[in-house]
Amino acid sequence: MTIKIGTRRSRLALAQTRLFSERLSEKFPDVNIEIVEFVTHGDRILDKPLDKIGGKGVFVEEIENALKCGQIDAAVHSAKDLPVCLGEGLEISGVLPRGNHRDILITRQKTDDYSGFVIGTGSKRRRMNFTKICPDAVFKDIRGNVDTRLRKLSDGEYDGIILCAAGFERLGISLAQYEVREFESHEFVPSPCQGIIAAECASGSSVSEMIKEISDKETMLCFKTEREIISALGADCTVPVGAYSEISDGEISVIISDRTGKRISGVCDVKDRAGLVKELISSL
Numbered sequence: 001m002t003i004k005i006g007t008r009r010s011r012l013a014l015a016q017t018r019l020f021s022e023r024l025s026e027k028f029p030d031v032n033i034e035i036v037e038f039v040t041h042g043d044r045i046l047d048k049p050l051d052k053i054g055g056k057g058v059f060v061e062e063i064e065n066a067l068k069c070g071q072i073d074a075a076v077h078s079a080k081d082l083p084v085c086l087g088e089g090l091e092i093s094g095v096l097p098r099g100n101h102r103d104i105l106i107t108r109q110k111t112d113d114y115s116g117f118v119i120g121t122g123s124k125r126r127r128m129n130f131t132k133i134c135p136d137a138v139f140k141d142i143r144g145n146v147d148t149r150l151r152k153l154s155d156g157e158y159d160g161i162i163l164c165a166a167g168f169e170r171l172g173i174s175l176a177q178y179e180v181r182e183f184e185s186h187e188f189v190p191s192p193c194q195g196i197i198a199a200e201c202a203s204g205s206s207v208s209e210m211i212k213e214i215s216d217k218e219t220m221l222c223f224k225t226e227r228e229i230i231s232a233l234g235a236d237c238t239v240p241v242g243a244y245s246e247i248s249d250g251e252i253s254v255i256i257s258d259r260t261g262k263r264i265s266g267v268c269d270v271k272d273r274a275g276l277v278k279e280l281i282s283s284l
Helices: 011-027 055-059 061-068 124-133 146-154 165-171 206-212 217-233 270-283
Strands: 002-008 032-038 074-078 090-095 103-107 118-120 138-140 160-164 179-182 197-202 242-248 251-257 263-269
Touching (some): 011 146, 011 206, 061 090, 061 197, 103 146, 103 165, 124 251, 146 165, 160 165, 197 206
Parallel strands (some): 002 074, 118 138, 118 160
16 A cells, blocks of 8 residues: 655655654555655745735645645645645644744844844744844744755844744754754743644545554644634734643643733643633633
């Protein structure tokens, strides 16, 4: 049996797809896996912010179309890039254990004073969070892969850039030549599902059922919780909403930041998570 897995062509997307493929091969050693690369609409247009070219869906539309027509059997995504509504007849079949979800600030030199710093990020959520830390920071859009962004930082186009830590860890990129500040979730609420790798399939397909067998249960619960939050808030990449959940000893803790920057958090038994989400959202 051969399973065709679709992914974006970027180095990070391919690295994440290989992680999923390795897990699938460990569980089903007789399966042959073929990786099919796509250059998406979002990958082709790099001179405009995401919210100006169609939002998060620009990274998945072509890949979802390939799923629907049977060109591929599964697609691997950074879960934070998924639109609120998946394509008709498709489902998230599984997720890997969550990586480092934290946002990090990368600068060329060590400092505790970011006044007047030009910060590279196109994320409204990251801009809002960092403004609370440094109200007079200057923000400038930045697009491109991880290597491109680091080069622009080194060339002096920016004084700092903000990205997710997981990407660097999955690519094995050393940041030793830079100064790195890692933000905890309570001070810099992550994008919903940040750090999660998700596999999408046709609902009820045989490949979907296979992927469900390798899915990480706790991460899937967090994925569903954070997706419920953005759905309830009607959020997409144009709305600076943050959400993060974590499971420990049978309890789930949730923190949410809304479009105004207001934050609210709570803890409950995992089985009561849906009620906690409703309670927190109603309090925003």
